[in-house]
Each structure stands twice: as structure tokens, then as C-alpha cells.
Amino acid sequence: MPPAMEAVPAKPLFYDLALNFVNFPTLAETTDEALGKQKASGISG
Amino acid sequence: MSGDKASTKEKSISTAYVELHRFGQNGEYDRGLKVANRILQLSPQEEKAFHCKIVCLIHLSKFNEALQMIHKFQGLSKNLFFEKAYCQYRLNQNKEALATVEQVEELDYRLKELKAQILYRLESFNDALIMYQDIIKNTHDDYADERETNLTAVVTQLQESNVKTNVV
Numbered sequence: 001m002p003p004a005m006e007a008v009p010a011k012p013l014f015y016d017l018a019l020n021f022v023n024f025p026t027l028a029e030t031t032d033e034a035l036g037k038q039k040a041s042g043i044s045g
Numbered sequence: 046m047s048g049d050k051a052s053t054k055e056k057s058i059s060t061a062y063v064e065l066h067r068f069g070q071n072g073e074y075d076r077g078l079k080v081a082n083r084i085l086q087l088s089p090q091e092e093k094a095f096h097c098k099i100v101c102l103i104h105l106s107k108f109n110e111a112l113q114m115i116h117k118f119q120g121l122s123k124n125l126f127f128e129k130a131y132c133q134y135r136l137n138q139n140k141e142a143l144a145t146v147e148q149v150e151e152l153d154y155r156l157k158e159l160k161a162q163i164l165y166r167l168e169s170f171n172d173a174l175i176m177y178q179d180i181i182k183n184t185h186d187d188y189a190d191e192r193e194t195n196l197t198a199v200v201t202q203l204q205e206s207n208v209k210t211n212v213v
Contacts, residue, residue, distance in 0.1 A: 009201075009205055013194055013198060014194070014195055014198045015188075017188050017192060019103075019131075021127070021154070021155040021158060022104065024066070024069035027062050027093060030058075
């Protein structure tokens with residue numbers, strides 16, 4: 001005989017929101033510099 | 046000439062960062078990882094490239110590798126508390142993850158969110174509740190619904206554990 005059915009609480013839904021905050025750091029100072037150089041060479045060359 | 050060599054290297058690094066930035070925005074983390082590695086080969090002390098590399102590894106679900114990198118290169122990862130704790134959390138090293146978070150004096154929004162999740166995993170539902178109340182009061186982003194769901198889970202578990210302790 002299987003044991004009698006028993007109600008157990010469902011595991012509540014829980015989201016991993018922290019993953020959304022795993023992002024690159026600001027690369028502006030490194031990329032702007034590069035973009036500036038590319039533009040500069042575009043004008044002169 | 047060594048001066049020319051240096052500026053060529055600098056230029057390649059700048060160009061690589063432009064690529065890296067684009068891959069980050071497009072969520073192309075496998076290609077981003079390659080570029081970050083290329084920068085680190087040219088200039089091993091690039092903190093930003095290292096940070097990007099860790100972010101790529103996390104999004105590629107390579108939590109073990111990311112954590113090993115963080116441990117191996119402590120100088121480069123000295124500010125990556127959030128990333129380190131997140132890897133530990135995903136590897137189910139919840140106590141270690143909490144210890145990493147608690148090394149930071151002033152928690153930013155990312156560390157608060159992660160700490161709430163860690164506390165939930167550790168079944169510290171009371172502390173998790175306090176965290177979520179603080180986060181919800183002070184945050185206005187696109188994840189309000191999901192956060193309410195998490196809060197509901199905390200409250201449900203809290204009631205559950207109160208019932209249990211009352212019975213025993």
C-alpha cells in the first residue's frame with residue numbers, strides 16, 4: 001500500500017535577479033580614446 | 046623603435062576595447078571572452094579587460110573557471126566582490142558567498158540584490174525580508190515584478206518556518 005497522500009507546500013518561485021547586474025564595466029575612457037584616434041586619422045588621412 | 050612599438054600596442058588595445066564594448070552590448074560573450082584574452086595577452090595588468098573576462102565567463106556559465114581566475118589574480122580582482130560572490134552563489138557555496146559580500150562596507154544595489162538571494166538560500170528568511178524591503182523601497186528598475194515574486198517567496202517561507210516552530 002502506498003502511504004497516504006499528504007499535502008506539502010510548493011516551493012515558491014524565486015528569480016535570480018542578480019544575474020542581470022553582471023555587466024561589463026564602463027569602457028568609455030578606453031573606447032572613446034580609440035574612437036577619437038580613428039576619427040582623427042580619418043580626417044587627416 | 047621602441048616608442049613606435051609601444052604606441053602600436055596601445056592602439057591595438059584601444060581597438061580591442063572598442064570590439065569588447067560592442068560584444069558586451071550585443072551579449073556576445075563568447076567573442077567578448079576572446080577579445081578580453083587578447084587584451085590581457087598584450088597587457089596582463091588591464092583591470093577592465095580582466096573584469097570583462099570574468100563577466101563573460103559568468104554569462105557562459107563557467108562559474109568555476111571565473112572563480113579560479115579571481116583567486117589566481119588577486120590584484121586584478123580586488124574590486125570584483127560582486128562577481129566573486131555571484132560565482133560562489135551559483136556554485137552553491139552560499140556561506141562563502143555571504144562572507145564575500147560582507148567584506149564590502151557599503152553595499153551597492155547589485156550586492157544588495159545578491160545578498161538577499163544568498164540569505165534566501167541560507168534560509169535566513171527574516172534577514173532576506175529586511176533586505177527586500179530596503180531594495181524595493183529604494184529601487185526603480187524593470188525588475189519590480191520579479192522582485193515582488195521573490196519577496197512573496199520570502200514571506201511564504203517565513204510563515205512556513207513560523208508554523209513549524211510553533212508546532213514543535
